[in-house]
Amino acid sequence: MxxxxxxxxxxxxxxxxxxxxxxxxxxxxxxPKPNKIVLISVNAPEKYVHVMKQDSVGKKLKDSLGPKAKWNNNGFTYLDYMNNVQTWRPKANVLDTITIETHNDYLELSTNNFFTAIKETFLVKNGDTVIFNYEHDIPKAKITNREVSDIELNYNSYRLKNLFNNKYTSHYLIIANILFLENIQDYEQKSIDYYNQAKLDFTKEIKLLDSLKSNKLISQTNYRYRKDALNMLMEQHKNIKNIKKWVEQNKSLRDKETIEHVFGFNLSETDSLMKFSFFRDYLNNISQYELNFIEENNGGSGGSYIDSRIRFDSIIKDKRFNQTAKNFLLFDAYNGIGQNFKVKDKEEYFKKLQENTTSIEKLDKLKEDYKLDFSKSNELVLTTLKNDTLTYRNLLENNKGKWLYMDFWASWCAPCRKAMPESNKLKKEFKEKNIEFIYLSLNDKKENWKKAIVVEGISTSQNYFIENGKVSKVIEDLGIKSIPHYLIYNPKGELVNGFANRPGEGAREELNNLISKN
The missing domain is CATH 1.20.5 (Single alpha-helices involved in coiled-coils or other helix-helix interfaces)
Incomplete structure (x- = not known):
């Protein structure tokens, strides 16, 4: 026992x-592994001026007569742990820090390099602390918590110097060759020439990557990442209309020099690949479904876009895409609907979006950003500087008996702001006449609107902030598709010109003629 x-x-x-x-x-x-990445930016530039015809990366000429472009939106884009695309824009000229929660092994940070028109990307590990300094306004990364090859971390700068001598790349010239042409008729042939050069440069870069991997200067993970990104770049080139046509015409040629390889991803790996911007670009490309472009001209300004309603419905039915891919693509398609289609389409497809996405947080943010309250679509809701609310109908009624010169503008709209000094002159000239100058801010941010009113010297005029511009049928009925947009009403409250002349561009003569006849 x-x-x-x-x-x-x-x-x-x-x-x-x-x-x-x-x-x-x-x-x-x-x-658990560390679930955060710390980014530190040291003296980020607020903006810089780039001279288009200057072909040395980072070099700036103050006395150049070439066309110039200002770049204001420096920032790092990444996919957060909820699969939402986010952008961190560091504060300018100071030390700025952000902590990003992540549950993946790696996080990709991408930023637009204005000098090359190709994204500058950094692949960092979960738990890393990354410091960004700026050389020629271009970020250069350093990781403080582990040893990593500078070539691997700052690969974009390395390839630019070693393969392209810090000059515009063939890849960039394909995208932007219209900027360099004096004769627009050369556009198609130049595109083909640049594309053929890009294929040669692609082969050189693959050899460079092979050499770096063999010499253990980059890891296997980074090697595959850079190679996939390069392949995706070549696929984007082949989707450009005239290059695509040329490739199709040369399919019959079968020698090694002319065979075009088709690149793609295994979509069963969507969840793990989604963090990479080139994969998201790939999803966007294959979900365009070769839809034809709709051309639009709005009184001198316009654009082209695909029918995002067809794209939206096609994505829902496409069996290639899992729910993660659909969450990403349906929001992208809805943005196209929001920008280019009528309120009834926005309302219909928002309901479809609610039914077909599992990304509730992103849905709520979209609703907040677009102010998607369709219950007030028949009105244009306005707010005054004193935060009083009224409708566009109320505004017209309150100003009956006067001529009205309506200016639809926004603080971010450069042509709108450029016209303001002339608008102020016009206002002084018509001071003794029975006319009211009214400014309505469309698709703006309220704090920026208030600041711009003071800067432009229009604070003594009637100023209104449009609360529901993206979902108001009134905006559609008035035919406002771009800003600045000007309207003239007579003292009876009747719209006499829905596309009035701009200040400094015929508005004075037009108003004088209308007032003198009545």
């Missing part, structure tokens, strides 16, 4: 010790 008891006791002790050991092992293996 005692013998059996001792045996049972010893067995229990062994089992207990073994169990404790397994539990300890389990505890060790289940310690």
């Amino acid at each position: 005692i013998k059996n008891y001792l045996f049972a006791l010893s067995t229990l002790l062994i089992l207990t010790l073994f169990s404790c050991k397994k539990e300890n092992e389990k505890m060790v293996t289940e310690i």
Whole structure:
């Protein structure tokens, strides 16, 4: 009996010790990885001026007569842990920091390099602290918590110097060659020439990547990442209309020089690939479904776009895409609907979006950003500087008996702001006449609107902030598709010109003619 008891006791002790050991092992293996990445930006530029015809990356000429472009939106784009695309824009000329929560092994940070028109990308690990300094206004990364090859971390700068001598790349010239042409008729042939050069440069870069990997200057993960990004870049080139046509015409040629390789991703790996911007670009490309472009001209300004309603419906039915891909693509398609289609389409497809996405947080943000309250679509809701609310109908009624010169503008709209000095002159000239100058801010941010009113010297005029411009049928009925847009009403409250002349561009003569006839 005692013998059996001792045996049972010893067995229990062994089992207990073994169990404790397994539990300890389990505890060790289940310690979660760091789930944050810290980014530190040192003296980010606020904006810089780039001279288009200057072909040396980062070099700026103050006395150049070439066309110039100001770049204001420096920032790092990444995919957060909820699969939402986010952008961090560091504060200018100071030390700025952000902590990003992540549950993946790697996080990709991308920023637009204005000098090359190709994204500058950095692949960092979960738990990293990354410091960004700026050379020629271009970010250069350094990781403080582990040793990593500078070539691997700052690969974009390395390739630009070693393959392209810090000059515009063939890839960039394909995208932007229209900027460099004096004769627009050369556009198609130049595109083909640049594309053929890009294929040669692609081969050189693949050899460079192979060499870096062989010499252990970049990791296997980074090697595959850079190679996939390069392949995706070539696929984007082949989707440009005239290049695509040329590739199709040359399909019959079968020698090694002319065979075009088709690149793609295994969509069963969507969840792990989604963090990479080139994969998101790939999803966007294959979900365009070769839809024809709709051309639009709005009184001198316009654009082209695909029918995003067809794209939206096609994405829902496309069996290639899992829910993660659909969450990403449906929001992108809805943005196209929001920008280019009528309120009834926005309302219909927002309901479809609610039914077909699992990204509730993103849905709420979209609703907030676009102010998607369709219950007030028949009105144009306005707010005054004193935060009083009225409708556009109320505004017209309140100003009956006067001529009205309506200016639809926004603080971010450069042509709108450029016209303001002339508008102020016009206002002074017509001071003794029965006319009211009214300014309505469309698709703006309220704090920016208030600041711009003071800067432009229009604070003594009637100023209104449009609260529901994206979902108001009134905007559609008035035919406002771009800003600045000007309207003239007579004292009876009747619209006499829905496309009035701009200040400094015929508005004075037009108003004088209308007022003198009545």
